[in-house]
Amino acid sequence: MYYKSWARQGPAARGHGDCFHRLFQSTTCLPVSVTGIDKETAKVKPIATRNLHGHVIRELGRMIVSGEIKPGENLPREELLAERMSVSRTALREAMKVLSAKGLIESRQKTGTRVRETVHWNQLDADILAWRCESMPTDDFVEKLVEMREIIEPAAAAAAALRRTPEQLVAVGEAYEAMAAACGLDAWTEADLAFHEAVLHATNNELMISLFSVIETALGAYFVLSARTAANFKYSLPHHQKVYEAIRRRQPVVARQAMQKMVADSRSNIRRHRKAKA
Amino acid sequence: MYYKSWARQGPAARGHGDCFHRLFQSTTCLPVSVTGIDKETAKVKPIATRNLHGHVIRELGRMIVSGEIKPGENLPREELLAERMSVSRTALREAMKVLSAKGLIESRQKTGTRVRETVHWNQLDADILAWRCESMPTDDFVEKLVEMREIIEPAAAAAAALRRTPEQLVAVGEAYEAMAAACGLDAWTEADLAFHEAVLHATNNELMISLFSVIETALGAYFVLSARTAANFKYSLPHHQKVYEAIRRRQPVVARQAMQKMVADSRSNIRRHRKAKA
DNA sequence: GTAGGATAAAATGTACTACAAATCATGGGC
DNA sequence: GCCCATGATTTGTAGTACATTTTATCCTAC
CATH class of the missing domain: 1.20.120.530 (GntR ligand-binding domain-like)
Known part of the structure; x- marks a missing residue:
């Protein structure tokens, strides 16, 4: 029950990991069996891994907080990003709304979605704090x-x-x-x-x-x-x-x-x- | 630029207001011209009112924070709630994910969506603080x-x-x-x-x-x-x-x-x- | 030649449908 | 009476289509 946000890190939810590291390369990653992933991670980490957009939130959040995607940079457009993460645009958007609420990103029509400056990040957010500690x-x-x-x-x-x-x-x-x-x-x-x-x-x-x-x-x-x-x-x-x-x-x-x-x-x-x- | 979260309150975004007050009654509220609302509120408040799910976040958030919907209570199911707020289930869900990230609600399949206890609320969140001040x-x-x-x-x-x-x-x-x-x-x-x-x-x-x-x-x-x-x-x-x-x-x-x-x-x-x- | 507006293009925003997955309740078989 | 199966209900995910907004471009008028 305690030690929540810290427990969120660790070796959990690596299912898509190898995939997401190549998000910005042109090589498409093979779609992975979602069911298999859930079952595998469920042993280590039954909570917050059950739903798919939770994965997306974590992966994108980590990439942004770790500096892999820097403030000012644009994310690939939703359709493309969804395809590369092998999730639907629906799930991706739900995740992006959450990241947007945390102050990490900002979406505008035509312009696309860009990573915001760190001053706008909600630094006290438990997830952001945990992501900063992961590496x-x-x-x-x-x-x-x-x-x-x-x-x-x-x-x-x-x-x-x-x-x-x-x-x-x-x-x-x-x-x-x-x-x-x-x-x-x-x-x-x-x-x-x-x-x-x-x-x-x-x-x-x-x-x-x-x-x-x-x-x-x-x-x-x-x-x-x-x-x-x-x-x-x-x-x-x-x-x-x-x-x-x-x-x-x-x-x-x-x-x-x-x-x-x-x-x-x-x-x-x-x-x-x-x-x-x- | 400053005075952000405070400025969020005030008499803005009342477009759906009359409607949302009756969310839990059986009377259905008439759908309102969405375009009209956006234009009308745009004069007073051009930011954060542009998108529809922003409205939904605010209205639901206010209802929860003000105690109109109490912790432990269940929200109407998504389809019904979307209909009563005259938005699509897509927009409603994007809003609910944000509220979920703020710790206000918790959704589970079959069980539905319920308001969480106040200890789980992210009380330092700018929106929640603003909502608490609105009334x-x-x-x-x-x-x-x-x-x-x-x-x-x-x-x-x-x-x-x-x-x-x-x-x-x-x-x-x-x-x-x-x-x-x-x-x-x-x-x-x-x-x-x-x-x-x-x-x-x-x-x-x-x-x-x-x-x-x-x-x-x-x-x-x-x-x-x-x-x-x-x-x-x-x-x-x-x-x-x-x-x-x-x-x-x-x-x-x-x-x-x-x-x-x-x-x-x-x-x-x-x-x-x-x-x-x- | 420059200014201005109309137009097209590109991204996100919204709606709708269909189905999958999870979980609770019910009922039947033993 | 207990256990398991089955169905019903609600959220979760996918996919399509179209609306809206905003930038960029081109074309016309002066």
Whole structure:
């Protein structure tokens, strides 16, 4: 349930992949059995792969976000593009409307469909964030994600300490307990995400909650980075405990500071990993 | 150009309005000349009204966000809904895919299409924010918007002071000059929005920039509230000057404080207006 | 020769039909 | 009474045809 947008990436939905890489070449790709693809990917990834235009959204979205198709460039016209992706124009158009709503593309009659400048992209969209992470996120991007965390999460912790309901506190507490009890990295990451989501929920501000997509992506990138040195993956548990306690005791200032420290710690960890890699 | 999502509301695109209010009644509404509608609304609002499925997105989106159709409820089946809105199933489906991407609805075969719980809504989406404001935003919602401003903008001002380029500083400065020179409320609001957008841009963090939709909506709601007592609409100019100066001098702490004060001031103003109204 | 408008061409926008796929409900066989 | 098959219902996909918009071109008029 958790870890949604991150789970969207991975080796799933590769069915059309080889095909789509040649979209802009003149060589036509052979139509692939759609049923076969669905069955194959269904094992790994039963959701969001069931419908065809979901594939198209993902593939086109990834190509645009990864820079394979650059802003200002035009996409092939619908009929041609549909043929090359071996889907109907109907399905392609439904996908393009979604990408258009995300601010990635812009269609006009006669002119065609072109990729918009990155300033117009809805950068907080969960899909776009996930697509940006799919091909190993750049250090630059990770830095920006951490900066967002530094701004959002301390404020959220403070607000949660002020306004949480008893039920919301329980949710935070349960997530904390799950982190403490986690045996493997998978259980830990899931509980960690649940913890941060619970804090956001406890703010009782739905705008705040929607920012979880950013936190989720940031944590996901962090997990990937620190996956190798995962020997003591629980080292941040005390930080979480302090945040939880402060929220329980309704101490906004303490909660803010604790969360601030947690994120700062995570940031320095990332920097350390980066140096080790370089 | 600015004031986009706010401008989307207003009395535009009422063409189908009377029709759509009866979507769930058994009475069928008369089909309306589509061409006539487009021509009529084009005077007021040439953008986003050109295409038919844009209408459908807005109308359905508004009905859902306003609570006219509640989470858990099912929409009429596509064929029926298309007929009642006097559009083709094709156009309706393209609109529904967009609403689905915004997290408002969820479609499954045989089951039909149902409105999702509000936690799944992409609350930061510019359209959703605008729709929530269309029918006089609730005090509760305005409060949440201000809270977001209090979190985002001081941090953005600090980051801008640290990382702005000369060009970005010029943009902030020009917006400030426009505010100082503004004669009417319209010119002021436009310049004000430009100022806050320029500050976000100066952070050089595109995730930050995407949060402009929230700031925009918050400021828009504020302008509407304070429109009556607009005698001295320039009273916040000194606040803006302080922010600008701090960004110019690369003083992040000062910039943060100045922005903090500006937003706090705006918040207390809103409370005053609310009391006066009550 | 240039300006202007009519016209054609090319892309997306919309409508309609037909069928496929998924899923829930119903009913029959055991 | 349970299980499986079968049908019904709704969304999903394909394909065709035409409308609309906008650019480019050409042709005429001055």
